[in-house]
Structure formats: structure tokens, C-alpha cells
Amino acid sequence: MSRQANRRNRRVFDSVFGPGDISQPTPVATPAGGFPAPGQKWGGPEEQYRPEKGLRTNIEHVQPDTGDRLNYASIESKHIQDQVRWDRSWHIVTHALVLPPFPKGQTSKVQLQPQISGLDSSFYQAMEDILDPATRIPYANHTENIVTWHTQQVRSHFLTQVLPVIAHLKESHDRPSDLISESVQVLKTAHIQYLHGFGLIKDQLDLSAPEISAVVFAKFQRDLRAVISNSVTDALSDDLREVIEVYTSVILGLPIDKTTEKADIQPESRRSERARVELLELVSSLRKVGLAGEKFQVTFAEIMHFLMKEYVRKGFKGVWSLENKENIPIQKFLDAEESVLPRAAHLISPSQCTSELCEWIENRYSKLAVQVLSMVDTPTTITWANKERYKEMGIGHLADLRIEELFDIVINRPNSGGALEDLRTAITTPQRRLYLTEAFAKTLNERLLHPGTSTLQILQTYISMIWSFHSLDHSKVLLDRVAYPLQLYLCSREDTVRIIITGLLADPDDTQGKAGSGDKLVELAQLLHSGQQEENKSKYDEELDWHDMEWVPDPVDAGPGYKRSKNADIIGTLIGALGTSDIFIREFQNIIGDHLLKNDGRFEREVKVLELLKTRFGEGPLQACEVMFRDIQNSTSLNLDIRHNKSLEPSNEEREVARTNVPEKVNPEGLHKPSLHAKILSRLFWPQLQDDTYNIPTEITNLQAQYEEGFETLQSSRKLTWLPALGQATVELEFEDRTIIEEVHTWQATVIWAFQSPSGDPITHTLDTLTTQLEMDEPLLRAALKFWVAKLVLHSPRPGVYTPLETLNTTQQQATTSQPPDEPDAPAANTDKENEKMAMYWQFIQGMLKNSSSQMPLQQISMMLKMFVGEGFPYSNEELKELLQGKVQEGVLEMAGGRYRLRK
Numbered sequence: 001m002s003r004q005a006n007r008r009n010r011r012v013f014d015s016v017f018g019p020g021d022i023s024q025p026t027p028v029a030t031p032a033g034g035f036p037a038p039g040q041k042w043g044g045p046e047e048q049y050r051p052e053k054g055l056r057t058n059i060e061h062v063q064p065d066t067g068d069r070l071n072y073a074s075i076e077s078k079h080i081q082d083q084v085r086w087d088r089s090w091h092i093v094t095h096a097l098v099l100p101p102f103p104k105g106q107t108s109k110v111q112l113q114p115q116i117s118g119l120d121s122s123f124y125q126a127m128e129d130i131l132d133p134a135t136r137i138p139y140a141n142h143t144e145n146i147v148t149w150h151t152q153q154v155r156s157h158f159l160t161q162v163l164p165v166i167a168h169l170k171e172s173h174d175r176p177s178d179l180i181s182e183s184v185q186v187l188k189t190a191h192i193q194y195l196h197g198f199g200l201i202k203d204q205l206d207l208s209a210p211e212i213s214a215v216v217f218a219k220f221q222r223d224l225r226a227v228i229s230n231s232v233t234d235a236l237s238d239d240l241r242e243v244i245e246v247y248t249s250v251i252l253g254l255p256i257d258k259t260t261e262k263a264d265i266q267p268e269s270r271r272s273e274r275a276r277v278e279l280l281e282l283v284s285s286l287r288k289v290g291l292a293g294e295k296f297q298v299t300f301a302e303i304m305h306f307l308m309k310e311y312v313r314k315g316f317k318g319v320w321s322l323e324n325k326e327n328i329p330i331q332k333f334l335d336a337e338e339s340v341l342p343r344a345a346h347l348i349s350p351s352q353c354t355s356e357l358c359e360w361i362e363n364r365y366s367k368l369a370v371q372v373l374s375m376v377d378t379p380t381t382i383t384w385a386n387k388e389r390y391k392e393m394g395i396g397h398l399a400d401l402r403i404e405e406l407f408d409i410v411i412n413r414p415n416s417g418g419a420l421e422d423l424r425t426a427i428t429t430p431q432r433r434l435y436l437t438e439a440f441a442k443t444l445n446e447r448l449l450h451p452g453t454s455t456l457q458i459l460q461t462y463i464s465m466i467w468s469f470h471s472l473d474h475s476k477v478l479l480d481r482v483a484y485p486l487q488l489y490l491c492s493r494e495d496t497v498r499i500i501i502t503g504l505l506a507d508p509d510d511t512q513g514k515a516g517s518g519d520k521l522v523e524l525a526q527l528l529h530s531g532q533q534e535e536n537k538s539k540y541d542e543e544l545d546w547h548d549m550e551w552v553p554d555p556v557d558a559g560p561g562y563k564r565s566k567n568a569d570i571i572g573t574l575i576g577a578l579g580t581s582d583i584f585i586r587e588f589q590n591i592i593g594d595h596l597l598k599n600d601g602r603f604e605r606e607v608k609v610l611e612l613l614k615t616r617f618g619e620g621p622l623q624a625c626e627v628m629f630r631d632i633q634n635s636t637s638l639n640l641d642i643r644h645n646k647s648l649e650p651s652n653e654e655r656e657v658a659r660t661n662v663p664e665k666v667n668p669e670g671l672h673k674p675s676l677h678a679k680i681l682s683r684l685f686w687p688q689l690q691d692d693t694y695n696i697p698t699e700i701t702n703l704q705a706q707y708e709e710g711f712e713t714l715q716s717s718r719k720l721t722w723l724p725a726l727g728q729a730t731v732e733l734e735f736e737d738r739t740i741i742e743e744v745h746t747w748q749a750t751v752i753w754a755f756q757s758p759s760g761d762p763i764t765h766t767l768d769t770l771t772t773q774l775e776m777d778e779p780l781l782r783a784a785l786k787f788w789v790a791k792l793v794l795h796s797p798r799p800g801v802y803t804p805l806e807t808l809n810t811t812q813q814q815a816t817t818s819q820p821p822d823e824p825d826a827p828a829a830n831t832d833k834e835n836e837k838m839a840m841y842w843q844f845i846q847g848m849l850k851n852s853s854s855q856m857p858l859q860q861i862s863m864m865l866k867m868f869v870g871e872g873f874p875y876s877n878e879e880l881k882e883l884l885q886g887k888v889q890e891g892v893l894e895m896a897g898g899r900y901r902l903r904k
Contacts, residue, residue, distance in 0.1 A: 399426035783891030
């Protein structure tokens with residue numbers, strides 16, 4: 001009995017899913033006729049009977065031992081009768097299940113066809129014949145699958161009648177939300193009609209083969225969803241995506257406007273809850289009509305992924321402080337429960353933005369994903385592992401944002417500590433560390449390492465890089481990856497060493513709290529003064545330091561030459577980046593010599609820098625510097641002895657007169673008495689000191705002769721050689737309406753000395769007379785005259801003629817308060833606008849000669865100006881040559897071998 005039941009079920013299953021051509025329902029105008037009489041052919045020509053496999057199966061029931069012979073005529077009659085019965089049953093069923101035309105109007109009501117009340121017993125008998133032909137009409141040769149027929153009818157009906165209605169809706173609705181709502185209603189109507197027709201088939205299957213009925217119904221639903229999804233999704237995909245994105249944005253607290261670069265994330269509210277309800281209702285409707293399948297899930301996943309990136313970008317872009325938007329201390333986030341953070345973030349203290357991001361993913365993002373994905377065609381369960389992946393994805397987006405901002409984060413240090421904390425939390429894998437260094441190196445090359453950036457700015461950025469990357473990675477592996485191109489570029493700059501040494505020797509008190517201002521690298525002076533550069537001399541070896549509670553193993557991406565170092569040695573890193581020590585020590589000798597010559601005092605900063613260099617380079621290479629310091633110290637006491645012995649010290653009365661600044665009491669001529677101080681140097685240990693020769697005033701030469709006598713008395717075996725151009729002079733000038741006191745070079749003081757008049761009458765000199773009288777090089781003389789003209793001490797009534805300016809008019813008095821000292825004037829031009837342009841071009845030229853190459857021919861300067869000046873360089877090479885020649889005459893530029901260079 002069980003075997004017969006299985007065989008019967010197999011025949012029913014084959015009749016439903018078996019292959020065969022699908023015909024259309026028999027037209028009503030040509031209904032099938034009645035059954036023919038026994039032995040009578042049912043229309044058409046006679047055919048020779050050919051037994052088939054199915055027939056053999058059916059006659060297996062004939063007992064072979066009876067001896068009866070098969071009556072082929074009788075069998076052929078049964079085939080005809082069963083085929084006619086099949087055709088009539090197929091006509092009855094298909095005629096009843098034909099889908100009615102779909103209404104064109106949106107308000108038209110659809111009557112479900114067929115009406116169940118109008119179906120009689122003949123329909124159900126015919127349905128039984130079609131569903132189980134192997135049992136009920138086994139001799140029918142041509143049968144078809146009613147489920148397949150109905151499925152193809154639904155497909156054709158949907159494409160030809162329903163889809164055009166949806167396309168018309170798309171043309172008549174501007175708002176995506178209205179279009180989606182109307183389209184869903186149309187699909188619901190069609191869906192109900194299609195399921196109603198199939199329900200009659202399913203009801204019969206439930207009676208005859210219930211175990212097959214569920215399988216058949218599930219297959220029809222899948223086919224129906226596939227037809228609707230593949231046909232409608234393409235037409236409505238953009239509008240559906242927009243509607244879902246709007247709902248999702250509101251639920252997650254993001255602004256709907258995509259054009260805003262940065263915005264505050266909105267907390268949960270009634271508006272967000274209302275959007276959540278509407279979105280879930282939409283998903284439920286889409287599932288009912290077959291639009292919540294795989295394509296919808298992909299669309300929703302893409303939207304959620306995009307909105308996570310938008311949340312990170314709009315919520316955290318530019319938020320670099322250690323305090324959050326509401327000024328809540330970061331400690332609040334550090335005390336948050338660990339369950340909010342992904343496992344990768346547990347290894348280190350989480351940053352503020354990371355904590356806030358993980359909290360948002362935990363409470364809002366994952367919650368929405370759970371609700372939506374549980375309502376799709378194939379529901380997905382969001383597990384704890386899925387939430388962890390969401391958090392890791394969010395932290396990855398935060399890392400991408402911070403890597404994109406890293407250059408700005410570096411140059412804004414120390415006000416970007418929060419962003420560095422975000423990166424420290426996020427870059428926990430070798431892949432992200434590698435991506436960080438590659439991206440930063442590219443940005444560094446584009447924004448910093450080019451001729452338009454000054455060496456000072458590059459060094460300031462390098463110092464910020466050292467601090468920032470040390471904060472990210474104490475192993476310095478990341479810094480080593482990005483610093484090499486910068487170090488190589490610094491080595492090509494001729495002023496790198498000078499700026500570093502000048503920064504070390506700068507006064508940190510003058511610019512305290514204003515690091516990066518001015519023209520000196522004062523950050524180094526502040527570091528040196530604060531003692532942060534002292535080497536970390538631990539009595540324990542770093543690799544075996546059992547007292548280090550923050551010990552971590554070597555980074556997995558460290559190279560073979562990696563050596564652990566905990567302290568961020570800024571000065572040591574800068575000095576080490578310059579390669580060989582010879583260049584650095586030679587430049588240090590030149591600069592320290594200039595400092596010692598121009599200044600007085602104990603030189604504590606200079607001594608501190610010298611000790612630092614001796615620690616790094618040893619005492620031997622810096623022996624000459626030691627002698628230089630000793631010369632200055634010895635010179636101070638020797639100078640006092642000589643001045644005292646030769647009565648060069650002013651009397652108490654003269655000191656009082658100088659203090660009160662009363663010129664009438666100085667001497668009968670009304671002039672101050674000059675005073676001479678000297679610094680005595682060891683010729684063999686100091687750098688080559690270049691000096692310009694010129695005629696020194698007689699009063700000064702007399703003082704020098706007395707000083708030499710005093711020196712030879714104390715140092716009989718030595719002789720003095722004067723270098724007057726390297727000295728400094730304090731000049732006090734008395735005019736009718738003002739008094740001017742200036743610290744100048746000795747050659748500048750010599751030029752103004754030539755204009756003094758014991759009688760009080762102004763003296764006028766030409767350029768030629770001054771050149772003959774002073775025997776001074778013309779460029780140096782022009783530079784001195786230019787300096788005093790800028791100070792409104794001299795004026796030039798006509799070219800080449802100079803005379804003192806005793807009184808100032810109102811405009812000149814205002815100029816004395818507004819004009820900065822030692823400011824190079826713009827080259828001569830016809831208009832103020834041209835003067836401004838030429839001054840700008842001169843600044844470009846100075847930058848190129850300082851930062852790119854110290855010497856350039858005219859053609860190269862012209863080419864680089866045309867490349868780097870934004871509005872273009874409008875002047876010809878001849879006009880540029882005239883500008884450069886003017887700078888040569890002013891003494892700020894010099895030409896040698898067809899190349900221009902800045903005068904030192």
C-alpha cells in the first residue's frame with residue numbers, strides 16, 4: 001500500500017513539474033466536443049499506432065498467462081477518449097483562470113477572477129484531471145503543467161498590463177515618496193489577483209497531494225517575486241533608494257542635505273521614531289509585493305554603509321580637540337562600558353570620537369539594521385559578531401577620515417590631540433599603518449616638499465611630525481617611513497643647517513607661546529630651554545626593563561634595523577637627518593662666531609647648545625668652538641684692563657651726561673665723545689672672517705692706536721689686526737625736531753659720520769665724493785645710504801646727491817611710526833601698483849634663491865616666476881634683468897659667472 005501511494009505521489013509530482021509545451025486556453029468560440037463513439041476517430045487523419053513507454057507501463061496490469069491478445073484498436077480508442085477528456089478539462093480550467101485586463105485608472109476597482117461562487121463541479125473535476133492525468137486519464141498523450149501555464153500567464157500579464165501602469169505613475173509623480181506609495185498599491189492589487197487564481201490550484205493540491213502543495217506554492221511565490229523584482233526594481237530603484245535613504249538618515253540623526261560638509265548629529269526624537277515606523281511599514285509592504293528580496297537588501301546595505309561614512313565625516317570632521325562638542329571631558333567616554341567598544345579598541349584607551357561612534361552604532365545603527373533585515377524576504381539575524389563588525393567598519397571609516405586630515409592635524413599640533421587619539425585607537429593593523437604612511441607621504445610631497453615652501457616652514461612641520469607620530473607610535477616605525485623623503489629634501493636646502501642652529505640659539509623668552517612666528521625656529525630653543533631633550537638614561541635595559549608597566553612587543557611591521565626608543569628626541573632627530581656632521585659643525589662655527597661677536601653676556605644658551613653637540617659629536621670636532629668661547633671670556637677681562645690702563649673709560653661726569661642725554665654738556669663742539677670696545681680673537685681657531693676695507697674716522701683710528709698700545713703692554717708677543725666692518729656701533733643723532741638712536745654696522749656709522757658738521761650747517765655729499773672720501777665699495781656705500789634714507793636721516797634732493805634731513809613734515813613724521821626697520825624697499829617704478837607687483841616678484845625671487853638653489857641664471861629665474869606666480873609673470877627678460885641689476889646696486893644681490901645669488 002505504501003509503495004502504491006508513493007508511486008501515485010510521484011505521478012502527481014511529475015504531472016505538475018513535468019516538461020511540455022504550454023498552450024493557451026481553448027477559445028470559447030470553439031469548445032471541445034463530446035466523446036466520440038467507441039472505435040470512432042476524433043477528427044483528423046488516421047495515425048498508425050505506436051506504443052509508448054507510458055502505455056507499456058499502463059498495460060503491465062494485463063495478465064500474460066490468460067493468452068488474450070491485445071486489441072490495438074481498443075487501446076487506440078482509449079487514447080482518443082482520454083485526450084479528448086484532457087482537452088475539455090484543460091479548456092474549462094484555463095478559461096476560468098484567465099487573468100482579467102488590469103485597470104488603467106488608479107481608482108478603478110479590480111474584481112477577482114474567477115468568482116468562486118460561479119464555479120460548478122465540472123471545474124473541480126476538470127482540475128482533478130489536469131493535476132493527476134496519470135491516474136485519471138492515463139492514455140492522454142499530450143498533457144501540460146497548469147502551474148507553469150499560470151506562472152507564464154502571470155509573467156505576461158504583469159509585463160504587458162501592470163508594468164505600463166507603474167511607468168505612467170513615474171511620469172505623473174514628482175515626489176519619490178508618492179510614486180513609491182502608488183506603485184506599491186498597484187503591485188498589491190496585481191499580487192492579490194495572481195495569488196487568487198493560483199489559490200484554486202493550491203486548494204485542489206491540498207486535497208490530492210498536501211506534501212507537494214507547499215513545495216509548488218513556494219516555487220510559484222519565488223517565481224512571482226522574481227518577475228516583480230526584476231521588472232519593477234530597475235524602474236523604481238532610484239526613487240526607492242531616495243525614499244529609503246531619507247527615512248534612514250532621519251532615523252540615524254543625519255542631515256538629509258548632502259551638500260553640508262559638517263553638521264551636528266541629531267538625537268533620537270519623535271521625528272526619528274515616526275520615520276522608523278514609516279520605514280518599517282514600507283518594508284512590510286515591499287515584502288508583500290515581492291520587492292524586499294536580494295536587490296532591496298543590497299540597496300539597504302549600500303545606504304547603511306554610505307550613511308555610516310556620512311556620520312563619521314559630518315560628525316567628526318575637524319573635531320580634533322580632546323573635548324567633545326558639548327565640552328564633556330573625555331574621561332566620561334573612557335569610563336564607558338567596554339561592551340560599547342569593539343574588541344580591537346579594548347587593547348588601548350579609546351578616544352572620544354571612537355567611543356561616541358561605537359555608542360551610535362550600538363544604540364541606533366545596529367537597532368535599525370535588526371528591525372529592517374528581520375522583515376525582508378529572507379530574514380537575517382543580526383548577531384553580536386555582526387555588531388562587532390559594524391563597529392570595526394565605523395572605526396575604519398574614522399581612520400580613513402583622520403588619515404585624510406593627517407597633514408592638517410600635524411601642522412595644528414598641539415590643538416589636535418583628540419584626532420591623534422582617534423588614529424591611535426584606529427590604526428591597529430599593519431594594513432592600516434601602511435596605508436597611513438603611504439597616504440601621508442603623498443600629501444607631504446604635494447603640500448610641503450616644493451620650492452614654494454620655505455625651509456623654516458618645512459622644519460616646523462617636521463618637528464610637529466616627530467611629536468605627532470611619536471604620539472601615534474612610540475616605536476618610530478611610522479615616522480621612519482614618512483620622514484626619509486623630507487630629510488632628503490632638507491639636505492638639498494642650503495639654509496637648513498643655519499636655520500636649525502639659529503633656532504637653537506634663539507631666545508625662547510622673546511617668543512614664548514608663539515612658536516612658529518617670526519623667522520627663527522624658536523621651537524628648538526624652547527625645547528632646549530625646557531630640558532625635554534635630555535636623553536632618557538635608564539639604569540635598566542629597555543628590552544629587560546621589568547619596571548615598565550606599558551611595555552609592548554616590537555611592531556610586526558618593524559624592519560630588521562629597528563631599535564626601540566621611547567623618547568621623542570626632536571633636536572637629535574633633526575641633527576641626525578642632516579647626514580654628515582662636518583657640514584653641521586662648520587655652520588655652527590660660523591653662526592656661533594657671529595653670535596659671539598655681535599652680543600655680550602655669559603652666552604648661557606650658546607654654551608648649552610655646545611654641550612648638546614659635544615654629547616652627540618664628541619669634543620674633538622668642536623675644539624675650535626671651545627677656543628672661540630674661551631677667547632670671548634678672556635677678551636672681556638682683557639678689554640676692561642686695556643680701557644682702564646689707557647684711560648679709555650668715561651668719567652663719572654661723562655656717564656651722568658650720557659645717562660641724562662644732555663648734548664650741551666658733553667663738549668664745546670656739541671658732539672658726544674666716541675668710545676671703543678674690542679673683542680680679541682685667536683686668528684687660527686675662528687672661521688675665515690671676511691672684512692670690507694674703508695677709511696675709518698680719525699677719532700676712531702686714534703682710539704684704536706691707544707687700544708693697541710695697551711694690548712701690546714699686556715700681550716707683548718702678539719699684535720692686533722683690526723676688522724672694522726665686523727663691528728657694531730651705537731649712533732645717536734641730534735636734529736632740530738628729533739633724536740635718533742640706532743644700533744648699526746660700523747660701515748653704516750662711518751657713512752653717517754661723514755655728514756656731521758661741527759658748525760651745525762648741513763653737509764651735502766654726492767655718491768662720487770663719498771666714494772672717494774671713504775674709499776668704500778660702491779654697493780656697500782649704496783646700501784648704507786639706502787638705510788639712512790629709509791630712517792629719514794638723509795634724503796636725496798636729486799639722483800646721486802644726499803643731505804641730512806633736519807626737520808620732518810607731517811607725512812614724514814607718520815612714516816617714521818609706521819615703517820618697519822630694515823625693510824627692503826620696492827624697486828623703482830612708475831606707479832604704486834607696479835611697486836607692489838615688483839615687491840611681490842622680489843619676494844618670490846628671494847624665496848627661490850633661499851629654498852631652491854642659491855645661484856640661478858636669468859633665464860631660470862624667469863621660467864620659475866612664470867611657473868609659480870598665479871597670475872603669470874608679465875615682464876620680459878630685459879625688464880627682469882633691470883630689476884635684478886637694481887638689487888645688485890642696492891647691495892642685496894650679487895652676480896658671479898652669469899648667475900645671481902643673495903649677498904651674505
